[in-house]
Amino acid sequence: MSHHDRHDNPEAMNRRQFLILTAACAAIINPKYACARDPDPLIDAGPVGKYTSDGLYEGFRELGFFVIRKGEKLIALSSYCTHRKCLLKTERDHSFYCRCHGSTFDPGGKVTAGPATRDLPVLPTMNEKGHLLVRVPTT
Numbered sequence: 001m002s003h004h005d006r007h008d009n010p011e012a013m014n015r016r017q018f019l020i021l022t023a024a025c026a027a028i029i030n031p032k033y034a035c036a037r038d039p040d041p042l043i044d045a046g047p048v049g050k051y052t053s054d055g056l057y058e059g060f061r062e063l064g065f066f067v068i069r070k071g072e073k074l075i076a077l078s079s080y081c082t083h084r085k086c087l088l089k090t091e092r093d094h095s096f097y098c099r100c101h102g103s104t105f106d107p108g109g110k111v112t113a114g115p116a117t118r119d120l121p122v123l124p125t126m127n128e129k130g131h132l133l134v135r136v137p138t139t
């Protein structure tokens with residue numbers, strides 16, 4: 001071992017990232033996201049401590065997800081309509097509305113009106129040193 005393995009060495013970082021990605025891959029249930037292809041990017045949604053109160057957090061909407069805290073559960077829900085990928089708008093009751101063709105989704109992401117037929121996917125998340133990381137599909 002030499003100083004090449006130091007914490008701030010870019011190669012060491014890459015190895016560490018790889019391990020994170022591998023772990024994330026195993027956690028993905030949807031077979032559409034095969035582990036063999038390039039992993040989708042991880043977005044740092046900031047300290048988990050930002051999300052302690054129940055509610056809907058919209059700060060990362062344009063990057064592809066909403067953060068939702070409900071009791072013990074902290075999830076990231078895709079902010080793209082499952083019909084044709086328009087960005088969703090949040091309603092006062094925390095449901096979602098798509099301005100493109102009018103689809104609606106309940107606060108848990110279930111379709112309540114078409115043309116969309118698929119629920120909003122819950123995106124893989126992990127806690128890395130107290131930060132919420134969210135894997136956002138690129139397609």
Ligand code: FES
Nearest residue numbers: 081083084098101
């Ligand atoms: S893209 Fe959302 S309803 Fe068509």
